[in-house]
Amino acid sequence: MFDLLYKKITEKITLTEDEFELCKPLFSQRKLRKRQFILQEGDVSRYNIFVGKGLLRSYTIDEKGGEHILQFAFEGWWTADLYSFFTDEPSLFNIEALEDSELLMITRPSWESLLNKLPAIERYFRILIQNSLIATQRRLIGSLSETAEQKYLKFVKAYPESIQRVPQHMIASYLGITRETLSRLRRDIASGKSFP
Amino acid sequence: MFDLLYKKITEKITLTEDEFELCKPLFSQRKLRKRQFILQEGDVSRYNIFVGKGLLRSYTIDEKGGEHILQFAFEGWWTADLYSFFTDEPSLFNIEALEDSELLMITRPSWESLLNKLPAIERYFRILIQNSLIATQRRLIGSLSETAEQKYLKFVKAYPESIQRVPQHMIASYLGITRETLSRLRRDIASGKSFP
DNA sequence: CGGTCTCTTGACGGAGTTCAAAGCTAGTGG
DNA sequence: CCACTAGCTTTGAACTCCGTCAAGAGACCG
Secondary structure (H helix, E strand, O other), X not given: OHHHHHHHHHHHOOOOHHHHHHHHHHOEEEEEOOOOEEEOOXXXXXXXXXXXXXXXXXXXEOOOOOEEEEEEEOOOOEEOOHHHHHHOOEOOOEXXXXXXXXXXXXXXXXXXXXXXXXXXXXXXXXXHHHHHHHHHHXXXXXXXXXXXXXXXXXXXXXXXXXXXXXXXXXXXXXXXXXXHHHHHHHHHHHOOOOOO | OHHHHHHHHHHHOOOOHHHHHHHHXXXXXXXXXXOOEEEOOOOEOOEEEEEEEOXXXXXXEXXXXXXXXXXXXXXXXXXXXXXXXXXXXXXXXXXXXXXXEEEEEEEHHHHHHHHHHOHHHHHHHHXXXXXXXXXXXXXXXXXXXXXXXXXXXXXXXXXXXXHHHXXXXXXXXXXXXXXXXXXXXXXXXXXXXXXX
């Protein structure tokens, strides 16, 4: 699992194996079964989580009980409620395993000591967060300007694997539409109704 | 104008005045008249821009000609098309002054040399981007789960100054609704129709 | 098998859009 | 200082996409 983390880090920055050895002891490992939660609304998001294996989702629940998925986290991705992680305020998000998963987790104190020890790691996270911001901005603009169908087609193009691994009603909730709408829309696409 | 930048930086990190003196020569200054553009769709976003005075907006235009505002940038804020800035790809965004404005601008090569020279500055940007990501995630979740009225009320609460400084049709376009809907919705709020 | 989770379909309703027009405001130039 | 125009806001009426509610049919798992 650490191999994957090291690979991911060195895709963005240069870090010797010796330096990486300094990082390892700061992480704790954890396995999660499908449908298990690693964070529930109201708890403090005490860990920044690296997904070594499996798949997680983070989502909120609105007043009417509707779920809204912020992120799917596949192998090699990070996830957390950043706001809660940095402020120690209770989280608004739930984070749940969609498959049996294996995680590397780091607390904020450890994380911060790591950034102080290795500025290259701070750069790594700066780049990660930067890319995440760019992607989130794109998704926001899309959610303001695109139809349900455009959003879905873009999603399929961007994350083809997830079609296999994520139930459709969760894709709908990621896109901000209902499962019924997604179902109808897929039928229309399949029958060539959308571009005849 | 540099005073404001120094103040903003030292709100997040510690930086001596001497170190700040090293930063100054890397910035170019520019004034912008109301309605002038500093970036147009198709151009490369060559600068990361600090707003010393005034107010900018960044926005995209969709196929049907609709504008979608990503960000208002007030005094003390940074703006750019991050994707274009980091990749040198043509920008999808336009950035325009809503008031006469004064800017500090830094190119990517200068910006990167600065981060290498002063790791504290990399931390400054890491924190900025981090906060921006958190805010954008919130806005995204809101755009998926809230009604037009809820979005507007939250916006007014979060940015009361902008009600004075930003035309209403631009607030509508930031919220992802039409000017007509915003107009009606404001009328209903004013007449107490929404919570009687 | 029985229950839970998932996807699909239909009928209806509503929040918000679109189109069209008119009133208001502010900046500009004669 | 007034007139004129361009930009901004408001209103009305018709429409549309999508959500809501309700129901049924597979599919998977203990």
